[in-house]
Amino acid sequence: MSLAVLRSRALSGMQAHPVSVEVHLANGLPGLAIVGLPDAEVREAKDRVRAALQNVGFEMPARRITVNLAPADLPKESGRFDLPIALGILAASGQIPAKELDRYEFAGELSLSGQLRPVRGALAMTFAIGRGGGDTCRAFILPRASADEAALVADAAVYPADTLLQVCAHFAATDDGARLTRYRNERQGQAVCYPDFSDVKGQQHAKRAFEIAAAGHHSLLLMGPPGAGKSMLAARFPGLLPPMTDEEALEAAAVQSLNGSFSAARWRVRPFRSPHHTSSGVALVGGGGVPRPGEVSLAHCGVLFLDELPEFDRKVLEVLRQPLESGRITISRAAQQADFPARFQLIAAMNPCPCGWRGHPSGRCHCTDETAARYRDRISGPLLDRIDMQIEVSAMSPDAMGARADGEPSVAIAARVEHAHAMQLARQGKPNQRLNTHEIERYCALDPASGHTLRSAMSLMNWSARAYHRVLKVARTIADLAGAPAIGAAHIAEAVQYRRGLQER
Template sequence: MSLAVLRSRALAGMAAPVVNVEVHLANGLPAFTIVGLPDAEVREAKDRVRAALQNSGFTIPPRRITVNLAPADLPKESGRFDLPIALGILAASQQLPADQLARYEFAGELSLSGELRPVRGALAMTLAMHRDGDGGARAFVLPLSNADEAALVTDAAIYPARTLLEVCAHFAHGAGKLRLARHQGQALPAPVDYPDFAEVKGQQSAKRALEVAAAGTHSVLLIGPPGAGKSMLASRFPALLPPMSDDEALESAAVQSLSGGFSPQRWRRRPFRSPHHTASSVALVGGGNLPRPGEVSLAHHGVLFLDELPEFDRRVLEVLREPLESGQITISRAAHQADFPARFQLIAAMNPCPCGWLGHPSGKCRCTPELAQRYQGRISGPLLDRIDIQFTVAAMPAESIGAQADGESSAMVAARVAQAHALQLARQGKPNQRLAPGDIDRYCRPDAAGDRLLRAAMQQLHWSARAYHRVLKVARTIADLAGANEVAAGHIAEAIQYRRALRDG
């Protein structure tokens, strides 16, 4: 038999479509050709595969070798196709039995000595195989370094290997004890404790605002002078969020896997991404010739913290508008496009003026009103309109700085947040922040007094319809924390206060 067909997977955004690795041996002058829209890394596979086969004791057939990676219109990248190409050559030249290969999928980069090196996206590929319905019919052969990551997919059959020889011995007839063992996965570590809210002295109003934000997954902008505790509060915010569900944990881990940055020690840990203000728009939302996820996707089901918000390039900040609304990002290229999830929670922080001391009791600010307004104006109205909670973090009084922290612990606040979150899921199947306009009319309708108060605030502050709806959603969350069935005037009043920190409108 001069033809062998094996299965592997490519990466296209969060999808991992099946790739058939077809190896054909033909008469003619010896040659090694790879077709099927391979990139430079894949084209270089012929040199890695040839050396790995020779150093593993196999013979390279002196024939014309053609490798087709189908479908031909799907871009192929990285060295993950080295292993199936090598096995295909051995099967097509009858150096390896081919009768069992159809029951497996393969991915792994080969060193020149035949060792298997880890690849990106192992979890994403395994998750795609499982969701395609192939998880029960096929097993995945992967490098040992990727085994723990891939085994996070429940019931997936993972067979790790260290070298090409171990994989070949698994399929050789009469291999006996040389067969690969199914990977059982390692015991996952307990979630690492986050920094505790109790360590933050004072700032009870800011803590309350973050509690509301965590309960309804609302976005937050913290405004205050240097040293007020904005970054300290933000770093402790993930500890307030509800525990990740199995689906959320898998989705978050799969995105991390695409960038090669996931480890089992991060399992069920909410991502906390804090890019520097010099980050480009591509770094923030993702991109590249073969698109990879950016910070908004790496923060999926977690927190994206943007410190010194006005210092970001305005064009960079504007790319946040779509994912804040839709929860996903689509990166389009001439030949293809890639979709990445971006259901993150935005926590941003900024100073109120260029020097940072506007409104500070010390009176150190020397910025003119026009200069402060220009500084705040670096954040566009459309972006600001999409941030649910905008809260001023006041400077710490001198007598409070040396006092002992006496606030509630993160666990105490998180218990209330989890209760309110569960209430939202039972009522509408999603957090309040994700309510559509029709859902708002159904679940967030205030009582008569609350409706009058909200309409008066909208007219006085010149809010948009989007701001009106976001205040209603925040008020619904405040009511959920209080265990109230109806949104009352008190809930509306508190929600209104959370949109008056920076500018009206």
């Protein structure tokens, strides 16, 4: 047999497209050519494969070998094709039987000694198959180091191996003793721990805002002097969010798998991403020659915390506007287009002025009103308009700092959040923040007194239509936390207070 065909996967965004690895042996000068739009990592596979085959005791055929990665117009990257290329050469030259190869898909990078090294995107590949990305009847043979994440997909048939020799023995074995064993992940029931809100002293107004933000999936901006507790509050926010569903856990883990940052120890843990303010636009939304997910996607189903918000480059912050609205980000390049999920919850923090002490009782601030206004104007109006809640976090008094921490624990707040979240899912099938205009009219109807209060606030503060709708959605969340079937005037009044943030400074 001079031709062997094996199956693998190529990653493009969240998609894991099927790839046929076709290996043909022909007469002519000995050599190995790889075609089918391979990048540098894939082209270098010929040297790794040759050394690996020889070091585990197989013969590298002294023939002209052509490896075609089909479809030819799909870019191929990374070392995941080493294993199927090596097996294809062995099958085409008759060194291993080829009759069972079509029942499996393969991915794995080879060391020169024949060891299998982990591959990026193992979970993304099995997750794509589970979402209808290909023939779900095939099992996956992967490096053992990648099996832990790949097997998180419940129905995935994952067979891990440590070496190329073990994979070859699996197909050459006449008894079950030498065959690979299906791997099952046993870590899905582990407890999830987050920092606790009981550590935070005082700041009742901010804690209430965080509870509302968690219940309705609203974005939140905190403004206050250094040391007021903004970062401390934000770090404890994931502990208030409802437990991740199986779908959310798989989606979040699959995105992290694309970046090679997934750890099985973080399974079902809400992502918390806090990029530095020197980050570029590509770092935030993703990109590169072969598009990779950025911070907004790595925070999918979790929290994106932007500390020192005005210190970010203004052009960098503007890239957040589209994913905040749509929950997705599309990276377009000349050769390909990649689509990543980006349904994150934005928590941002900032100082009130360049020195940070404006409004502090110490009187340390010497910034003029104009200087403070220019500092706040580093955040554009359109971006600020998309942040649902904007609150001030005051400095702690010495007496409050000396008192014992007696705050409400996260578990108590999270119970109320989960109850309100369940009400939203039962009523409309989604959190309040994701309601569209038609759904707002249906689920956020106001009585005459509440409507008058909201319209007066809109006129007084010159709100846009977007701000009006966002206040309505926050009010709906406040009503849900109170267990009220309809939005009342008190709910509207509280929601308005969370929108005043930077406008009165």
